Amino acid sequence: MNKIIELKNISKSFDGEMVLNNINLDIYDNEFLTLLGPSGCGKTTTLRIIGGFETADVGDVVFMGERINDLPPHKRHVNTIFQRYALFPHLNVFENVAFPLREQRVNKNEIKERVTEMLKMVALTGFEKRSVTSLSGGQQQRVAIARALISRPKVLLLDEPLAALDLKLRKDMQQELKNIQKAMGITFIFVTHDQEEALSMSDTVVVMSEGQIQQIGTPIDIYNEPKNAFVADFIGESNILDGVMLQDYRVSFSGHEFECVDAGFGLREPVDVVVRPEDVDIVPEEKGMLRGEVTSVTFLGVHYEIIVDINGFKWMIQTTDYEEVGAHIGLYIEPEAIHIMKKSEYSGMFGDYSSFSMELDELSDAESELGE
Amino acid sequence: MKNNKPNRGLALMQRLALAPYSVWSVLFIVVPLLFIAYYAFTDSAFHFTTDNITRFFTATSEVADGDGVKLVRTYLVIFWRSLRLAVISTLICLVLGYPFAYLISRAKPKTQGILITLIMIPMWMNFLIRTYAWMTILQDTGILNGLLGLVHLGRVHIIGTESAVVIGMVYDYFPYMILPIYSVMTKMDVRLIEAAHDLGCSGAGVLRRVIWPLSLPGVISGITMVLIPSISTFYISQKLGNGKFYLIGDAIESQYVANNLHFAAAIAFILMVILLISMAFMQRAANKRASV
Amino acid sequence: MKPISKVYTALIMIFLFAPIAILLMFSFNGTKSLSVFSGFSLHWYQELFRDEETLGAVKNTLILAVSASLISTVMGTAAAVGMDKLKRRYLRAAMDVVTNIPMINPDIITGISLMLMFVFVGRFFGAATSLNFGTMLIAHITFCLPYVILQVLPKIQQMDRSLPEAAMDLGCTPLRAFFKVEVPEIFPGIITGLIMAFTLSLDDFVISYFTTGNGFQTLPIRIYNMTKKTVTPKMYALATIIFFVILILLLLSNVFDANTAQTIKEAREKKKAKSKEV
Numbered sequence: 001m002n003k004i005i006e007l008k009n010i011s012k013s014f015d016g017e018m019v020l021n022n023i024n025l026d027i028y029d030n031e032f033l034t035l036l037g038p039s040g041c042g043k044t045t046t047l048r049i050i051g052g053f054e055t056a057d058v059g060d061v062v063f064m065g066e067r068i069n070d071l072p073p074h075k076r077h078v079n080t081i082f083q084r085y086a087l088f089p090h091l092n093v094f095e096n097v098a099f100p101l102r103e104q105r106v107n108k109n110e111i112k113e114r115v116t117e118m119l120k121m122v123a124l125t126g127f128e129k130r131s132v133t134s135l136s137g138g139q140q141q142r143v144a145i146a147r148a149l150i151s152r153p154k155v156l157l158l159d160e161p162l163a164a165l166d167l168k169l170r171k172d173m174q175q176e177l178k179n180i181q182k183a184m185g186i187t188f189i190f191v192t193h194d195q196e197e198a199l200s201m202s203d204t205v206v207v208m209s210e211g212q213i214q215q216i217g218t219p220i221d222i223y224n225e226p227k228n229a230f231v232a233d234f235i236g237e238s239n240i241l242d243g244v245m246l247q248d249y250r251v252s253f254s255g256h257e258f259e260c261v262d263a264g265f266g267l268r269e270p271v272d273v274v275v276r277p278e279d280v281d282i283v284p285e286e287k288g289m290l291r292g293e294v295t296s297v298t299f300l301g302v303h304y305e306i307i308v309d310i311n312g313f314k315w316m317i318q319t320t321d322y323e324e325v326g327a328h329i330g331l332y333i334e335p336e337a338i339h340i341m342k343k344s345e346y347s348g349m350f351g352d353y354s355s356f357s358m359e360l361d362e363l364s365d366a367e368s369e370l371g372e
Numbered sequence: 373m374k375n376n377k378p379n380r381g382l383a384l385m386q387r388l389a390l391a392p393y394s395v396w397s398v399l400f401i402v403v404p405l406l407f408i409a410y411y412a413f414t415d416s417a418f419h420f421t422t423d424n425i426t427r428f429f430t431a432t433s434e435v436a437d438g439d440g441v442k443l444v445r446t447y448l449v450i451f452w453r454s455l456r457l458a459v460i461s462t463l464i465c466l467v468l469g470y471p472f473a474y475l476i477s478r479a480k481p482k483t484q485g486i487l488i489t490l491i492m493i494p495m496w497m498n499f500l501i502r503t504y505a506w507m508t509i510l511q512d513t514g515i516l517n518g519l520l521g522l523v524h525l526g527r528v529h530i531i532g533t534e535s536a537v538v539i540g541m542v543y544d545y546f547p548y549m550i551l552p553i554y555s556v557m558t559k560m561d562v563r564l565i566e567a568a569h570d571l572g573c574s575g576a577g578v579l580r581r582v583i584w585p586l587s588l589p590g591v592i593s594g595i596t597m598v599l600i601p602s603i604s605t606f607y608i609s610q611k612l613g614n615g616k617f618y619l620i621g622d623a624i625e626s627q628y629v630a631n632n633l634h635f636a637a638a639i640a641f642i643l644m645v646i647l648l649i650s651m652a653f654m655q656r657a658a659n660k661r662a663s664v
Numbered sequence: 665m666k667p668i669s670k671v672y673t674a675l676i677m678i679f680l681f682a683p684i685a686i687l688l689m690f691s692f693n694g695t696k697s698l699s700v701f702s703g704f705s706l707h708w709y710q711e712l713f714r715d716e717e718t719l720g721a722v723k724n725t726l727i728l729a730v731s732a733s734l735i736s737t738v739m740g741t742a743a744a745v746g747m748d749k750l751k752r753r754y755l756r757a758a759m760d761v762v763t764n765i766p767m768i769n770p771d772i773i774t775g776i777s778l779m780l781m782f783v784f785v786g787r788f789f790g791a792a793t794s795l796n797f798g799t800m801l802i803a804h805i806t807f808c809l810p811y812v813i814l815q816v817l818p819k820i821q822q823m824d825r826s827l828p829e830a831a832m833d834l835g836c837t838p839l840r841a842f843f844k845v846e847v848p849e850i851f852p853g854i855i856t857g858l859i860m861a862f863t864l865s866l867d868d869f870v871i872s873y874f875t876t877g878n879g880f881q882t883l884p885i886r887i888y889n890m891t892k893k894t895v896t897p898k899m900y901a902l903a904t905i906i907f908f909v910i911l912i913l914l915l916l917s918n919v920f921d922a923n924t925a926q927t928i929k930e931a932r933e934k935k936k937a938k939s940k941e942v
Contacts, residue, residue, distance in 0.1 A: 053829055073832040074841075086830035090848040100834040147834065383749075385838065390746025390759075392739050393809065397762045400806045404777030405765075411780050472676055475669045487673070494680050496910040497687065499869055500887050501903035504895065505683035508690075515686065518700075546680070596768075604770035606870075611891075621772050628874065633780060640776045651768070 001028045004154060004187055005050060010059035012045060019045050021211040023059070027155075027189065032181050034190040036198040037208035038234070043191045046208075047157050050189065051080045064154070079148040080157040084164065085140045087132040093119075093143055094128035100151040118146040121180065138169050145180065155187045162197065174201050195235050199223065207231050209346075228344040232274045239280075239315045240350050243273035243340070251340060254310055256289050258333060262340040272341045277305075277318040279337035288330015294323050307353050314352040408644065411637030424638035447623065447639070454619040457534060458602035461541040462549075465598050466591070468542075469549040473590075474583070476550075477557035488554065491547045503540055503611050510536050510612065532614035540608040545601060549594040556590030557583075596654050600647055687907070691900035708901040718902060721886035725866060728797070728882060732804035733861035739805070740812030740861075741854055745842075747813070748820045763810045771807075775874030778803045782875065795877035803875040804865045811864060812857035819853030820846075859917040863910050 005027040012020040020042045027033055035043035048054040049061060052073035060067050068076060079100075087096050095102075097118055101111045119125050122142035127135070132143060141161060148156055158177075162170045178201050181188045192198055198205050199219040207214045207222060207230075215227040226232035229240050243253030248263035253273045265271060285291050292310035306317045308329065315331070323329055355361050415421045429448065434441040476487045494502070509515045510531045517527045530536050560583070568582045606621025618626075620643055627636035694703030712718060750756045766774055782799045827849065831841035847854075869884035876885060883906065890899050 051833060053833075072838075073829070074835050074837055078833075080830070080833045082826040082830055084824065084826065086824060086826035088827065088830075088845055088848075099831070103835040103840070151835065386746050386749040388746075389742040390750070393743030393746070393813075394759075396739065396806070396809070397759075400778065400802060401762055401765050404774075404781040407780040407784060408773070408777050411784075468676070472672065475673065490677065491680065493911070494684060496863070496867070496914070497684055497907050498867060498884060498887060498903050500884065500891060501687060501899065502683055504891060504899070505686050509682065509686060543679070543683070600768065601770050604772050606772060621770075624772060624776060628776070628779070633783065636776065637780060640773055643770075644773055647770070647773075 001030070003027070004029050004064060005189075006060075006062040007046070007050075008060040008062065010046070010049060010056045010061070012049065012054065012057050019211050020049075020056070023211075023213060025206060025213065025216070027187060029187060030185050031203050032178065032188045032190065032201060033204045033206065034192060034198040034202040035206050035208060036192060036195060036234075037214075038193055040210075041208040042211040043193075043208050044159055047080075047159055047189060047191050050155070051078055051157050052076050077153050078155045078157060079151065079153040081141075081144050081148050081159065081161045083159045083161065085144040085161075087140055087143055087147075089131075089133050091132070092128065093124065093130050093132060093135075096132055096143055097146045097150055099147060104151065114150055115146075118150045121149075121183075122146045122176075137165050138173065141165070141173060145177075149180070149184065149186075153186065155189060156181075158188060158190045160191055160193070162192070170197075177201065199235070207234065209234075225339060226274060226341060228341050229272050229274075229346040229348075229350055230344070232272070232339075232341065233346075233350040237277050237316055237318070239275045239277065239353070241273045241275075241313065242348075243271050245269045245271050245340060249335075251338065254290050254313065258289065258338055259335040260338040260340060261335050262338075265340065265342075270343055272343055272347050274339040274341060275315075275333055275337055277316045278303075279333070280315070280317045280319075281332040281334075282306075282317065282319055282321055282323065283330045283332045285328050285330045288332060290331040290333075291328065292331070294325055294327045294329060297323060297325055314354045316353040405644070408637050408641050411634050412641035413638075415634060424635050425642070427635060428638055428642055450618050450623050451620055451642075453617060454603050454621075457538055457541065457617075457619070458599055461538050461545065461602050462595055462598045464538065464542050465546050465549040466595065469546060469594065470553060470587075470591070473550045473553035473557060476554050477560075484558075488551070491550055494543070495547055499544070500607065502544065503608050506536070506540050506543065507531065507611050510539070531612065532616055534613070534617060536612040537609050537617060537619075540612045541602050541605060544605070544608070545598040548597040548601075552593035552597065553587060553590040556587050556593075560586055592654055592657055596651065599650070603647070604643060684907070687900050688904055690897050691904045693897045693900075696896045708896065708898045709905075711896075711898050712901045712905075715898070717881070718883075718886055721881045721883045724797075724880055725883040728800060728804060728880075729862050729865040731801055732808055732865045733858050735801075736805045736808035736812050736861050737854060737858040740809050740857060741816050741850075743809070744813050744816040744820055745846075747817060763813055765810075766807045767810045767814075771868075771870035772874075774807060775803070775871040778806070778871070779874040795875055797880045799875050799877070800872060800880060800882075803871050804868065807868070807871060808861035808864055811860050812854075815857035815860060816850055816853040819850040823849045856917045859913050863913055866906070866910065 003026050005025075007023050007025040007027075010020055010023040011018065023042075023046060025046075035046060037043050045054060049056050052068075052071060052075075055069065061069050063076070063078075088099065091099070094115055097115045098111050101114060106114075115128075116125070119127065122145055124139065124142050124146065127139070127143075132140060135143065144161070161177075162173050165173060174197060177188070177190075190198075190201065199222070202219055204216065205219055205222045206216050209230050215222060215231045217225075222231065223235055226235060226238075232238040232240055241253045243251050245251050245265040245268065246257065247267060248265075249260060251258055251260050251262075251271070251273060290310050292308045292315070294306055295309050295314065296307040298305040303318045303320050304322055306319060306323055308315045308317060308331070310331070317331070351361055412424055413420055413422065415423060427447075429445070431446045432443045433446045435444050435449075476484055479487065497505075507514070511517070512527065512529060512531060514531070516530070520527060530539070564582055564586070565578055568578045573581060603619075604621050606619060606625050609615075609617045609619045609622055620639065624636050624639050624643075627633075627639065689701060691708055692704050692706065693701055693708070694705040747756070747759055750759065778799070779795065782795055782802075786795075823846065827845050828838075828841045831845040832838060836844060867884065868882075869888065872882050872885055873888065876882070881889075883902070887899060887902065
């Protein structure tokens with residue numbers, strides 16, 4: 001696999017605020033790569049730097065071996081799908097898709113051939129004369145895709161393109177985009193804040209926060225082996241606790257010692273421990289490695305979400321078994337279910353499951369301070 | 373390391389686009405205003421003098437007063453008259469226009485559009501003709517008196533009085549009072565009025581405590597757009613006032629015609645200063661409201 | 665609407681339209697009276713078309729209005745493009761103030777100020793007459809510019825920024841992106857500005873009065889001169905024609921309002937799509 005884009009030491013500030021902080025990323029040929037993170041993490045800025053709409057303050061953007069920092073957007077072999085599609089309202093579907101070819105002065109017959117081919121690929125045959133403003137969101141999306149791909153760029157940049165679609169359509173488009181990427185064999189760089197989307201579509205996920213890359217990996221790696229508390233909290237639900245690595249394959253947390261499958265940490269090193277809610281088994285209290293009281297049970301259709309108070313720390317467990325509020329239960333955690341991470345600046349930020357959001361966390365912190 | 377080249381061409385092009393207008397606006401908007409000051413403070417040999425300005429304040433003329441004559445300060449009288457008539461016209465526009473604007477804003481959208489267009493139509497009639505038409509209406513032998521005669525209501529003498537001039541001014545500037553007030557009222561959130569009713573306000577109460585305060589920016593805008601042209605209008609007074617009442621605009625024009633450019637500039641300068649001051653007051657009033 | 669509102673509206677409308685009605689009515693008057701209507705006649709319109717001086721003034725006015733509106737539209741559109749991208753706040757504020765001045769200033773001040781400058785410059789260069797078509801054109805362009813900018817700038821600010829970016833992304837140079845994508849988007853604003861400038865120039869009296877030399881007579885100035893002598897309904901005929909010309913132009917500019925045109929187009933398309941489904 002060849003490297004098609006390399007970002008080296010990219011930094012950028014806006015109005016004195018650092019938006020990207022020393023970003024290093026290699027992007028390969030024929031890869032579906034997703035930049036994932038909350039708003040403001042810098043993922044869109046990174047995308048725009050690749051597209052040429054922003055310039056990095058520091059660092060190099062290398063495209064197929066050449067430094068392209070100074071190359072304006074219209075000269076780059078990179079095309080963009082914008083968040084609200086940016087279809088030209090004064091042109092119909094055909095003319096929108098033909099736009100780049102007309103710019104390149106391709107001859108009329110070839111234009112007609114290629115546009116027809118593209119429209120077929122996005123299942124919009126017959127829509128040539130329609131005005132773009134009369135199309136539905138999904139249809140506009142597909143015109144944008146056809147327009148961006150017709151000049152056969154090496155890389156396609158997608159800036160949260162599915163954000164405006166409703167759920168079922170979004171799922172269909174996710175599949176379609178994946179198929180198109182595989183069919184055309186070009187690199188897709190996808191930006192989203194929706195972690196489910198990222199996990200389902202990508203070959204590689206790049207998790208970003210506050211202008212820095214937190215982790216690069218396949219969806220499975222990111223999910224099963226998050227590198228720090230931020231990634232663990234952002235992807236899926238996690239119970240994140242303080243623990244101590246007693247020795248290789250042995251960790252202590254919540255007042256109990258557990259066998260685990262990680263090694264390579266220092267003796268008695270303080271670590272962050274991650275246990276996914278779906279990996280915890282509920283057992284009768286006496287048989288549990290940990291014991292606690294159920295404080296809330298929520299029925300979500302697919303499973304129950306049960307909050308258990310264990311020594312003051314609220315765990316979340318996802319299970320299809322019903323437990324009553326107030327029941328005393330035991331938890332059994334397999335070694336493979338325990339994931340150890342090094343401590344980072346994000347340790348301790350994410351608390352337990354007494355609340356889901358940061359806002360409510362702050363409120364209850366404030367309350368408890370007043371109480372004292 | 374600054375990597376800015378792709379956007380530099382674009383930025384340059386944008387700055388170039390603004391260049392002609394920047395030059396033009398300085399040359400033909402800002403500089404001419406400076407020329408007014410320049411002429412106002414110089415004499416015909418272009419030496420500095422404040423004579424023109426003082427002449428405005430000290431020139432006197434004889435005016436019939438009962439049986440004899442009295443001496444009045446010409447231009448101060450003219451200025452005071454212009455101000456008085458302008459304020460009266462503005463108030464009439466406000467009193468008549470505010471309810472009308474409110475009315476329109478509560479009508480159906482289609483009706484609103486029609487009414488607004490109808491109001492704006494008189495603005496497209498040539499200013500001179502408008503005035504002339506009013507003259508024929510208000511003449512002693514004019515149309516109004518003709519109609520009144522038909523219903524045996526006796527004649528009225530309006531032409532040549534200040535009332536005629538006021539009527540002319542109100543007619544000219546009425547739409548300028550309505551449009552800003554209407555604009556603010558349509559943007560007013562209907563739910564605020566509903567909330568006020570919900571909390572116990574009667575119709576009059578809602579008007580006083582919710583609608584009026586919220587429409588104030590529009591009112592101030594309307595007052596500005598009527599007062600300023602009213603003070604500086606000319607020709608209306610000549611035609612509808614039968615030449616008996618000079619307003620500041622007429623004074624400037626007659627000095628221009630007599631080629632007394634420096635004095636004309638002086639009057640214009642003083643007018644400008646007064647307008648600037650009153651606009652500053654309006655701005656402060658508008659800002660105070662905004663911060664409340 | 666409540667009855668009292670209807671009565672009030674009617675009264676206001678009578679007030680507003682009385683002079684216009686008089687104007688229209690008496691332009692067809694059989695006699696040359698301006699207050700007594702006696703019979704319908706096209707006599708004055710015919711006289712109008714025989715009046716050389718008036719026809720000359722019409723020609724002048726058209727030449728002036730067309731030139732002034734075209735030049736101010738081009739310059740104003742370019743200015744709006746530049747102003748939109750101005751980053752420094754004080755520059756932006758300064759431009760806003762300067763642009764607003766001709767709109768807020770009474771015409772008489774604008775007229776006098778330009779006249780003084782032209783006279784002074786003329787004397788400086790020893791010209792015999794310093795007020796002519798050129799000075800009038802400059803004056804008209806000056807008072808038209810703010811209104812053009814007022815129409816075009818909001819359209820630029822409301823435009824989806826990703827459109828020109830998309831054009832550049834797909835291979836256009838910034839300049840081509842501007843003409844191929846931005847201009848069509850802001851076009852309704854440009855046309856509205858053009859029409860507004862044209863009507864403002866057509867109808868201007870005060871500023872023209874102060875900046876014209878003896879030779880160049882526009883329609884409003886011709887009317888002014890006519891009112892100095894005995895007035896016949898011929899003037900009303902002239903005013904009626906001007907009135908309807910401006911009326912038509914302003915109705916046209918409403919049609920160009922992008923929103924109306926777009927919604928009409930979309931409605932048509934949706935109807936077509938629906939009928940196809942059935």
